[in-house]
Amino acid sequence: MTPALAGALRCPVCAGPLLLVGRSLRCPKAHSFDLAREGYANLLAIQKKHAADPGDGKEMVRARRAFLATGHYQPLMAVLAELCGTLPHEKIVDAGCGEGSYDRFLYDALGEPQIVGFDLSKEAVRLAARLVPEAAFCVGGSFSAPVRDGWADLLLNIFSPFAGAEFSRMLRPGGHLIYAVPTARHLYGLKEVLYTTPYENEVKDTRYEGFDFVTEREAAATLTLEGESVQQLFAMTPYYWNTPAEGAARLAECDRLTTEIGFRFLVYRRQSE
Structure with missing residues (x-):
């Protein structure tokens, strides 16, 4: 973590600005947060910690890292990078950054922008900090985000909860x-194997207070997976926790899987005050 990127962060106790002093982040009111060996900080306020180890668990995070490292989602990442490149992106916040694979791809594709990422999962942040040492990562949540007001030109939220008020706060006007x-x-x-009656994902309303809708871009592909990639995909999704035992058993016997993948990238502009 560099001093410049540390300056993008705010204290989770008093919301004051943070300064990098040695291996610690400190605010004017003397609240201090040590950096871990990997270079990230834990900025999750204790009153916001609703579990002993919040966020995605180690098994899910490591499965996601192993799966994404193979490049299976690279076509979707490439569309995201192209879309980011059409917008001001000098300062990027990744809310719910996960284990950092998207940020690694974007950092390399976009000419080394400043990136700050946070996630509730300590394991995810640890892996992200190791994968993208040029960025700043911290443990934190979207509904009480550890980024100062108006810092970001561009905010990314990939398959994470939508915290509109905090997203607006972190973005500069017009970001x-x-x-x-x-x-x-x-x-x-995947769902055709897991469930007797597979279902399509709900397409939700895409208008949010404080933001003007700009455009939508869709990216889709078809994957054919073999061997351990099949189980890694399963383990990195919420389906891992809510699939009936018989569905999981069917997948365990499946050594080859073909499935559609697709993201809708919805672009919004923060409204001015």
Whole structure:
């Protein structure tokens, strides 16, 4: 974490600005947060911590890292990078950054922008900090985000909860938000194995207070997976936790899977005050 990127962060206790002093982040009121060995900070306020280890667990995070490292989602990442490149993107916030694969791709594709990412999962942030040491990562949540007011030109939210008020606060006036949601048929082939009656994803309302809708871009592809990639895909999704035992058993016997994947990238502009 560099001093410049540390300056993008705010204290989770008093919301004051943070300064990098040695291996710690400190605010004017003397609240201090040590950096972990990997270079990230834990900026999740204790009153916002509703579980002993919030966010995605180690198994899910590591499955996601292993799956994304193979490049299976690279066509979707490429569309995201192209879309980001059409917008001001010098300062990017990734809300719900996960294990950093998207940020690594974007950092390399967009000419080394300043990136700040946060996630509730400590394991995800640890892996992200190791994968993208040029960025700043911290443990934190979208509904009480650890980024100072108006810092970001561009905010990314990929398959994470929508915290409109905080997203607006972190963006400069006129800054942009890219909200990635699944298409109706995303992972439908996986659900055909898991469920007796597979279902399409709900297409939700895309208008949010404080933001003007700008455009939408869709990216889709078909994957054919073999071996451990099949189980890694399953383990990195919420379906892992809510699939009946018989569905999981069917997938365990599946050594080859073909499925559609698709993201809808919804672009918004933050309204002026």
